[in-house]
Amino acid sequence: MKKRGFRDWVFQRIEKQRKLTLAAAIGMAVVGLILFLLEGGLLFLLFWAAYSKTTAALIIVGMFGAMGIYSWIQAERELHDNTYKAVSHTTTVELHVVPPISQIWTWALGSLEADRSIIEKLIAITMQAPRLFCAAIHTWRRLDDVQQIDEETTLDVMKVLFRSDHGVRIQEIADGIATDDIVEAIRDVSLLDGIVFLTKAEVTLSIAPRLNDSLDRWRASSEEEEEKSEDLE
Numbered sequence: 001m002k003k004r005g006f007r008d009w010v011f012q013r014i015e016k017q018r019k020l021t022l023a024a025a026i027g028m029a030v031v032g033l034i035l036f037l038l039e040g041g042l043l044f045l046l047f048w049a050a051y052s053k054t055t056a057a058l059i060i061v062g063m064f065g066a067m068g069i070y071s072w073i074q075a076e077r078e079l080h081d082n083t084y085k086a087v088s089h090t091t092t093v094e095l096h097v098v099p100p101i102s103q104i105w106t107w108a109l110g111s112l113e114a115d116r117s118i119i120e121k122l123i124a125i126t127m128q129a130p131r132l133f134c135a136a137i138h139t140w141r142r143l144d145d146v147q148q149i150d151e152e153t154t155l156d157v158m159k160v161l162f163r164s165d166h167g168v169r170i171q172e173i174a175d176g177i178a179t180d181d182i183v184e185a186i187r188d189v190s191l192l193d194g195i196v197f198l199t200k201a202e203v204t205l206s207i208a209p210r211l212n213d214s215l216d217r218w219r220a221s222s223e224e225e226e227e228k229s230e231d232l233e
Helices: 003-050 053-078 101-109 118-147 151-163 170-176 182-190 209-232
Strands: 082-088 091-097 195-198 204-207
Touching: 003 053, 003 101, 003 118, 003 151, 003 209, 053 118, 082 170, 091 182, 101 118, 151 170, 151 182, 151 204, 170 182, 170 204, 182 195, 204 209
Parallel strands: none
Antiparallel strands: 082 091, 195 204
């Protein structure tokens, strides 16, 4: 593929990530609202029948308020950037890697393993609404980071990754890009879906197969459009 074509494809991936992040934040908020109305409405009716309308409202507010605070504390602890040490130009740096959107969805929906008791499953289901709201806020905050991705530096990093058929060390990436801020460059790339981070021995980056497939489809589509343009001429 021509350099211009690869550049366009990378910029398209960045723009797609912005739309995906926005859609995820809205989706989490909508699902959370639906669950809150269903769960809160059912609990409100039960407490109203047992006590009074005012008491039921206070219980619901207190219950979901407490679960919301607890969920927010959990989100701040479990959905923060992962940090790793790496060597770049003989200097040890601390990298910040953003967890993927899929991990946030998994956290938001909670866990309903078969070995859990009925009470634990009911608590997990009730916790899903506040967890989804917290996940939505967390994802919405990430949208600002995605909007501010340095496109040119990210393009340089992607070039380095696509030139290799195996994991690329941080030092190799630092040598292959123009910027001196390798920490910011790696964090920007971690915001994109399809970048794999391997951290067992040392931090290395590689391309997920679906990115290669996406690039192949883009190449085929571009070549088809070029052939149509030539036919028209």
